[in-house]
Amino acid sequence: MTIVIHWFRRDLRLQDNTALSAAARDAGGAVIPVFVLDNDLLRGADIAPARVHFMLDCLRELDATLRRHGSRLIVLRGNPAVELVRLVQRTGAEAVYFNRDYTPTALRRDARVTQTLQQAGVDVQTFKDSVIFEPSELRTGDGQPYTVFTPYKRAWLNRLSLGGRADAQPIDAPRLSALPPSWADIGLSALPTASELGFHVEQELPAGGESEGLRRLSHFKNSGALQAYAAQRDFPAIEGTSRLSPYLRFGAISPRQCFATAVSTLQREFPSKHSFSPAASDTKKEGADAWISELIWREFYAQILYHFPHANTGNYRREYDGLEWGSGNPTLDEIRFNAWRDGRTGYPIVDAAMRQLRQTGWMHNRARMIVASFLTKDLLLDWRLGERHFMQQLVDGDPASNNGGWQWAAGTGTDAQPYFRIFNPRLQSERFDPEGAFIRRWLPELERVPLEYLHAPHTMPALVQAQSGCTIGSDYPAPIVDHAVQKEESIRRFSEIAKKAKPSTR
DNA sequence: TTTTGAGTTGTTCGA
């Protein structure tokens, strides 16, 4: 009888798991579920304690669910290639199956692991799972990868309606056989905790795991947040987003499950083309449409990083390699970066967002844009500093989406807005946190500051500062830079590059 | 090859 190893990576679930179901099918249920704690990744510079903790949560639940079905999760630690070959030798497995990962680091690792396994005579099979359409599946008429979102989205939706339905259809969880009792000593005796791995988690984190991911997906739909998504998602004080990003990051839920949920909402609101659609339903349709767009953005950035791996460490638009970052004074730059990181810039919307990140390992997407714009356009600091800090903090930190988002904000990426369109932090604050609820939630020192001063506390007269118990300079900082001045300098630097270089990306 | 339409998420100014 054939035995197949399923190597779990970013697919920590049993339902709608492509490689796992294929393994169960090909092996008649005789699947060895395994996860490898990769020492190289755990020692990497871009790792976040919060993300490790969340991942371990997912693994713990995966193991518990497998045990309810008579199986269990074998957890190994070390180099995946070495550990998997050893597991093959011990168990007599003939094949290793896994779901494909498209980030540069994962591609290098998977090439090494595949080669090692094949040299040992093991059959290796890989599957599409973490996206609905893979990087190579959508090409322009010229056969080139898409570099602009809107045509990409159009092609994505077209492909779906022209025979791609199956790609978006979730599949059921497989039936797995019990592992032989004689294998009881294989793998770690217990899943380590984050602190046992050397990570100190200070945040209150969402509970990881497949069931929690599915519960949140249902809640997102049933609470009406999905339908209201287009109208509410931009306000960080509102629970208007799905909060599913960590679950998608680790595959506790699949993009197909998300897409199916969004589509079911559309079909329920619009059972037929001919039904009368009042204005309220149009809003609901916009909600699901906007959320589907975000799922497509996730795949857009995955394929950008796949096709343009230089963007992983450098500017997607290489002509900006000559761009000057920083003030020219490294000490000042360090002070400014630390103020940004710690939420002490004197711009409340920025500071509230940075404290939300530090305290929860997550940040609202509108806030991510604001703080990224602030770091790159107001502090004139290299986007890579912000990108790395996000990766070291975010529970949902995904290399492709994080890189894409930062380069977009910095103006060095795809679909960059014209360089003179620079976020004004005060305007963003007034527009997207009009009641100041988000600011007050994360900046207790501003709790009693009247709303008319909340978006710019340094404008408070001395008397008001005294009345609200918030003295500028001691309780809360004055702005560390002048937005109007920094904006002009940023525009100057970018326009210089634009004059010099003929744009090219490749 | 040429043409055409469009481009996530904005800001500022002046009426």
Added chain:
DNA sequence: GTCGAACAACTCAAA
């Protein structure tokens, strides 16, 4: 406060 226009010029993708 609200609204429309200007901001500059280029690339991408498809016809």
